[in-house]
Amino acid sequence: MSSSGKSRGRGRARPIQSKDTNVPGGLQDYSDLETSSCVSQRSESSDMPQNISETAQSDEQFRAEKPRRGNPPKVMPGAPRGSGVQGITSEFSTMRIGSSSGRSSSRSVPYSSMSETQPQATEKQGTVGDPVNIIANYIKILTKPQWELFQYHIEFIPNVENKRFRREIISQHRTQFKDVAFDGTTIYTFDDFGDSPEFVCRHPATSEEVRVILRKVARNSPDSPIFFHLANLIVRKLLELSGMKLIGRNYYQFDHKIDLDRYKLTLFPGFMTNVNIYEGALMVNVDLSHKVLNKTTVYQRLQDIFSQYQDVKYAQDTATKELVGQIVLTTYNSKTYKIDEIAWDRSPSQTFPMRDGSQCSFIKYYEDKYQLKIIDPGQPLLVSKPSKKDRRAGVNAPFLLVPELCCVTGISDIMRSDFHFMKEIASYTHVDANTRYNRLRQFVTDIHQNSECQDELAKWNMKLDTDLVKFEARILDAEHILYFDRSVRYNYNEADWSRDGRNMRHISAKSLYNWIVVFPGRDEQLSLGLIDALIQVCKPFGMHVEYPYIQQLLNDRPESYLQALKDSIPHNTDLVLCILSNNRKDRYDALKKFLCLDNPVPSQMVLTKTLSRRNQLMSVATKIGIQINAKLGGEVWGVQIPTKTLMVIGMDSYHDSKRRGASVGAFVASTNPTLTKFYSRVIYQRTAQELMDGLAICMKDALKEYYQNNNSLPEKIVLYRDGVSDGQLAAVAEHELPQIIETFPKIMSGYEPKLAVVIVKKRGNARFFQQEGRNIQNPQPGTIIDHTVTSAEWYDFYLISQCARQGTVAPTHYNVIWDRTNFKVDHMQRLTYKLCHLYYNWPGTIRVPAVCQYAHKLAFLVGQSLHQDFSVSLANKLFYL
Incomplete structure (x- = not known):
């Protein structure tokens, strides 16, 4: 038993919110409220204070020591290009056709400018499934101009x-x-x-x-690729003529703003648009967008922090912890910047070099260029390092920003943890299918009823359709969920078999003979109740659960948990289950490092708040029991897989939160004919060469594991590659693909499996609506869209595999960039849908193939908690669920 003691200190590390955004629900080590993906991290300026004249403070307010003497490093204020500074300037109220966008957003690449990726398949449209009427958020451009355009x-x-x-x-x-x-x-x-x-x-x-x-x-x-750029400019001009205002990349309706005064926020609804060519037709993709404006400037927030603490150094540290990493928006233009550090020794009264070689203070610069008067000359400056895009443009110096002229954007961690706040935000941004459809139709109507918009289109000899595009799609049959001796046919509309699976025997059940439960003494009753519940609910699964060895702690400090585990874990321990009072990150990280690196054992973390609702204890225990069996290497359920010599692989990546410049690439491969057992590895990469070298090792080890399990090698391999943008397709095809193919003969002479590589994209803006008479609803799980709004140059399709109980369902886009499997189009589509049934953390379908979601979970664990490779003894277990 560990020694007692209370945790002291002024603050704790913030918990990491691990979200399964691809999963409709399910039990996780740390569960938290899902936030709407359409709430953007930007702000608007109409209600934003431009100066803080009444509360100007002296230089000493923010400084613990005097500024350093000597020449400062070369930096650029977050202002315009030209006079030795970087950025693009414009007033918030300016109506513009286009502008540079925020730092973190990504552009979609016009199909016309991409290389053709459609492999051998001559026909990309399947035939299997029941027909269904679908409406998509696309508008056809009916007349294509026939002119010469001078640039x-x-x-x-x-x-x-x-x-x-x-x-x-x-x-x-x-x-x-x-x-x-x-x-x-x-x-x-x-x-x-x-x-x-x-x-x-x-x-x-x-x-x-x-x-x-x-x-x-x-x-x-008119056939030039530049036409897509011009067409996008014209469409964005229509938004401007409709009375919307530009923030970053999209346009917003200021006259429809929603004030959330209780939180000092304003929410602006708006639209995003993109013109491209789809299956031979030129169309505008249009969707809803939302921007969140925080009415508080960074300067005001600094004042709030410094008013709370007399110790200036501690106040500086507190401000640094809170603000570094945040995205801010400048009030004099619509650009966003990430705060990388706070320059406490710099101030607006200091100078920077202009392009002509002269020196200019920040105060004079903003007064001359923007007619903005900086009130407090002693405030520190915010430092934002140049993005990759900036560096490609030759900008290598950091940007310096004035806190008075910056607003914190988006939603803070405190707000995210406020259930009522997130529920209120979601009520505006997480709109259902019918509401979204009506707003998009109103958008089309407004364009057609606006004479200025029609004149603008006529000027360019263009005409838009009067409605969203409609076509026929297909719905694949629901899968039979296979357990040990029975099967389940789930509800077609919900794609959820949690009730039916409660008492089903798992395909392969692992027993718990030697396991340890660790908990603080104050949580004894909750912990013992969970143990009893687990023993009871696991029996129908086929799992034999012995009573565990119990370690009761005097406190919940990380070192108490670690010492208890070091004193009590024998070499044959099956599982460690820790009961935690909260999701404190340093404790979680320490436990995971010890149990994945120093003493590799599958582990399960459970929060006491999850156990506090007595009436839900058996349901929680059931989910934990399923999760434990999967972590031990058991097989919970399966689906019918016709091909018995197939391996599927999922790859995803995540940036390491501590190792700057390093990314974690996760590799998860199936190792049995039913695709229910898996082998997992990670690749730490800083360069493309590191990725290729690591990928070859992962592929080689996975094939060895497959051979050990089956005494043969797979004849076909399908790799689902997540985390790749359209602009990176060539890199995958030219670098990753050859590395995989070159690995095969190194395993066995003459070994040449038939390979397919599928790019998985979740962040697109396509939305689909199912029309049944006059009713508009989300399409049902299993809906396949493989024409009209797909690319004529790609072998691609959209699949809606999950059920969205709230909001509008988001489809997943699949692009088959390499295929030598000889699978028919229907086979590839059905295989992809089958794989969306095999994620053991949720008894239902998920948004991506299970191997992709497993790879995401693994990459997140390593990138956020472990920061190094895990013990290979855990590689054949889903220990990271």
Whole structure:
């Protein structure tokens, strides 16, 4: 028994919220409220304070010591490009056709600019399943322009950074630039202005003379890839003409804002759009978007923190812990930045080098460029390191931001832990299928009823359809869930067999003869109640559970748990179960490191709040029992797999939270004919070469494990690769794929299994609605969409495999970039759907194949808690569930 003692200190590490966003529900080591993925981490500025004049503080408020002397490192304020600073400027209220986006968002790549990935399959459309009427969130562009388009790069001398000023300068020559599209750096027009025309204008703010030089860079036909860029500019112009305002990449309806005064937040509804070509037809993909504005500036938050603590150094540390890693939005433009550190020794009164070599203070810069007066010259500055995109553009110096001019965006951890707050946010953002459909239809109607929008389309010889696109899809049959001696046919609409599976014997049940339960003394009754419940509920599973060895602690400190385990774990321990009073991260990490690295044993963590509801104890114990059997290497249930010599693999990645620049690649492969036993490994990667070397080792070890289990090697292998964007497809095909293929003959001479590689994409903006008469609802699980809104150049399809009880269901997109299996299209689609039934943490279908979700769970555990490879003795167990 460990020694007693209370945990002391002013703060604890924040718990990590491990979310199974691909799973409708289910038991996890740490469960928390799922947050709406459509709540974005951005803000708007109309209600945002621009200065803090009444509460200006002296330089000493935020500083524990005097600033260092000497020349500071070269940095750039988070402002415009041109005068030695980086960024693109514009007022929040400015209506724009396009702008640079926030730092963390990702663009979809136009199909026309991608390499063709469709493998040998000549037909990508399946036939199996019942027909169903589907509506998609796409609008057809009915008439494609037939014109020549001239493209000009525009240069301003002296340079003008502010996009709004650039537009105003261009508008001074309305006769020359009557029908043009301008994205801030390039003009698109029907008119040929010559090769290098020049104009003289006046700066709208300073009245100084500005030379405008146009340089012809291209002459494009309607079939040119540049058309997609122009079409997106035109569609975004329609949003602007409809009265919406741009924040980051999307447009929002300020007149429909929702004030959440209790939380000092404002929620803005809006739309995202993207024009692309799908199955030969040009269409606009449109979906709802939401932005959250935190009305509190970073400066105000710093003041709140420093008013709470007399110790300046402690206040600095507290502010650093809270703000570093947060995304902030600048009030003078719509750009977002991630705070990487706080420069306590810097201030707005200090200077930075301009492009012409002169020095300028931050105070003077913002007053001259934006007419913004910085009230507190002694506040520290926020440091944001350049993103990969910035570095590719040649920007290597960090950005410096003024706290007065920045607002914290999104939702804080405290808010996320507030059930009532998250429920209120979800009521606006997690809209059901019928509400989403009606809003999208209203969007189309508003465009058609707006005369300015119609004039803009007519100017470019374009016309939009009057409704969302409709077509026929298919619903695959529900699967039979196979247990030891019986099968279950689940409810078709819910795709959930939790009730039926409660008393079913598992395919392969592992028993608990030697296991340990550790808990604080104050939780004795809850812990003993769980033990009794587990012994009872596991009997129908075929699991024999002996009474465990009990370790009762005097306190819940991490060292107490560790010492108790070190004193009591024999070499033949089957499982360690720890009862935890809360999800304190340092304790969780310490336990997982000890039980996955130092003394590798499958482990289960259970929170006391999960056990506190007596009427739900048996249900909780049932889920824990299923999870324990899976962690021990048991097989809970299965589905019919016609091909008996098949291996499926799931890969996903996660950035390590401590090892900067390192990513964890998780590799999970099936090792038996029924695809119910698995072998797992991880790859730590900093470079592409590390990934390829590690991938070869994982593939080799997985095939050895398969051979040991079956005395043969798989004839076909299907690899589901998650975590890959459209722009990374070439890297997978050119680097990862050859590495896998080269591994096969190294296992056995002449071994050449038939391989398929499928890219799994969850973050797309496609949404589908099932129409039954006048009713609009989410499509049923098993719905396949493989035409109309898919790519003509890809072997791809959408699958809705999960049931969404709230909100609008999100489909998963599958792109088969390599296929030598000779599977028919129906076979590939049905196999993918079958695999969505085999995730043992949830008795129902999930959003991705189970091997992908297992890989996600493993990568998350290693990247957040272990920070190194786990013991290989655990590789054939799902210890990370």
